[in-house]
Amino acid sequence: MILLTWAQVERIFKGQEERPDLFSGGSAVTIGSFDGPHTGHDVLFSKVIDASKSCGYVPGVITFTHALGGYKRPEAYEGDLSTLEQRLEAFREKGMSFAVVIDFSAEFGRIKGQDFLFILKKSCCLKFLAEGRDFRCGYRGAFGMKEISDYSVCNGITAQFPEPVLYKGKRVSSSLIRSCILRGDFCSVAEMLGHNYALDCSKTVWNCEGSQFTAERHSFLQALPADGEYDVVAILPENRMQMRLTAEPHFLRLEVPHGDTLPCIRAVEFICNDLGES
Numbered sequence: 130m131i132l133l134t135w136a137q138v139e140r141i142f143k144g145q146e147e148r149p150d151l152f153s154g155g156s157a158v159t160i161g162s163f164d165g166p167h168t169g170h171d172v173l174f175s176k177v178i179d180a181s182k183s184c185g186y187v188p189g190v191i192t193f194t195h196a197l198g199g200y201k202r203p204e205a206y207e208g209d210l211s212t213l214e215q216r217l218e219a220f221r222e223k224g225m226s227f228a229v230v231i232d233f234s235a236e237f238g239r240i241k242g243q244d245f246l247f248i249l250k251k252s253c254c255l256k257f258l259a260e261g262r263d264f265r266c267g268y269r270g271a272f273g274m275k276e277i278s279d280y281s282v283c284n285g286i287t288a289q290f291p292e293p294v295l296y297k298g299k300r301v302s303s304s305l306i307r308s309c310i311l312r313g314d315f316c317s318v319a320e321m322l323g324h325n326y327a328l329d330c331s332k333t334v335w336n337c338e339g340s341q342f343t344a345e346r347h348s349f350l351q352a353l354p355a356d357g358e359y360d361v362v363a364i365l366p367e368n369r370m371q372m373r374l375t376a377e378p379h380f381l382r383l384e385v386p387h388g389d390t391l392p393c394i395r396a397v398e399f400i401c402n403d404l405g406e407s
Contacts, residue, residue: 130217130220130221130225130226130227130228131149131151131226131227131228132217132227132228132229132230133149133227133228133229133230134229134230134231134232135229135230135231135232135237138229138248138249138252138253139248139252141251141252141253142248142251142252148252148254149227151187151226151227152187152252152253152254153254154185154186154187154254155184155185155186155187155254155255155256155257156186156187156188156189156227156253156254156255156256156257157177157178157180157181157184157186157187157188157189157256157257157258157259158177158188158189158190158191158249158253158255158257158258158259159173159174159176159177159190159191159258159259159260160190160191160192160258160260160264160266161173161190161191161192161260161261161264162192162193162195162196162197162198162303163190163192163216163219163220164196164198164209164210164211164216164303165210165211165216165303165306165321165322166211166216166219166220166322167210167301167302167303167306167321167322167323168294168296168301168320168321168322168323169261169293169294169300169301169302169321171223171294171323172291172294173259173260173261173291174190174220174223174224174225176259176289176291177189177190177225177257177259178223178224180256180257180259180287181226181257184256184257186256186257187226187227188224188225188226188227189225189226189227189228189229189253190220190225190227190228190229191228191229191231191249192216192220192228192229192230192231193230193231193232193233194213194230194231194232194233195209195213195233195350196209196210196303197233198303198304207307207310207311207352207353208307208349208350208351208352208353209350209351209352210303210306210307210310210322210326210351210352211329211351212329212350212351213230214329214331215327215329217230229253238268239268240267240268241267241268241271241272242265242266242267242268242271242272242276242277242280243267243272243276243280244267245266245267245272246258246266246272246277246280246284246286247284250284250286255286256285256286256287257286257287257288257289258277258281258286258287258288258289259288259289259290259291260274260277260288260289260290261290261291261293262274262290262292262293264277264290274290278290296317296320296321297317301321305321306318306321306322307352309321310326310352310353310354311352311354311355312354312355313354313355313357313359315354315359315399315400315401316401318399319401325362325398325399325400325401326398326399327364327396327397327398327399328349328351328353328396328397328398328399329351329395329396330344330364330394330395330396330397331395331396333348333349333394334348335383335394340384340385340386341382341383341384341385342382342383342385342394343380343381343382343383344380344381345379345380346376346377346378346379346380346381347379349381353376353381354376354399355376356376356377356378357375357376358373358374358375358376359373359374359375359376359399359400360373360374360399360400361373361374361383361397361398361399361400362397362398362400363383363394363396363397364394364395364396364397364398365393365394365395366393366395370385370386371386371400372384372385372386374397374399383397
């Protein structure tokens with residue numbers, strides 16, 4: 130999967146950088162933070178892959194380094210559901226051929242919706258777009274489903290807005306999943322994600338204290354559950370190990386069975402355990 134920055138896309142748009150050959154037949158994309166990603170996003174990914182197969186477009190995603198909630202409401206934000214590395218791996222597994230990663234800034238936020246789509250049309254040969262019905266882009270979110278549909282009709286782009294995916298009568302969303310994590314409902318989280326919730330520990334420093342490994346809560350960018358004990362699986366370089374994780378006010382603590390030593394913890398998966406109760 131080819132990665133492009135927004136700066137590269139703008140240089141291609143301005144003719145300062147050659148457009149990659151993979152865009153020669155047109156592109157099919159979906160745009161968003163894709164925090165998770167979750168089953169609601171899977172519908173959009175499927176639309177993009179289907180369009181690429183039927184029309185010969187190259188499939189890709191336009192995403193951000195972090196979920197936009199962290200930019201817009203940092204004081205009340207509980208953390209991302211996934212790191213950029215986790216999301217990029219998910220895009221690869223879904224069959225995406227490229228991803229444009231945007232480091233959101235005040236300057237980017239001032240781009241009008243029609244200009245944003247025009248840049249994608251010219252730089253990436255945008256031909257197909259799949260979005261959620263509540264998706265908005267451009268300055269102050271002025272470009273919604275109606276505006277995108279009108280723009281697409283006038284510019285030779287096919288835009289589709291599939292029905293939302295529901296879970297227990299509610300629309301699957303990153304915010305809904307985040308609320309389930311906060312109360313330790315990892316059964317619901319796994320159903321909406323399509324897999325167990327995993328903390329990316331590739332950059333986490335764990336301190337060893339006998340059979341216990343501890344890490345500071347603030348070292349994680351991802352959402353963490355409330356204080357309590359949880360069943361988890363530690364993902365190690367060559368195997369997986371089930372253990373107990375204790376979430377404390379300032380630390381996460383792993384109790385390693387049999388006093389084993391762990392060479393490296395790549396990730397920690399939370400197992401469904403009835404709202405995290407012991």
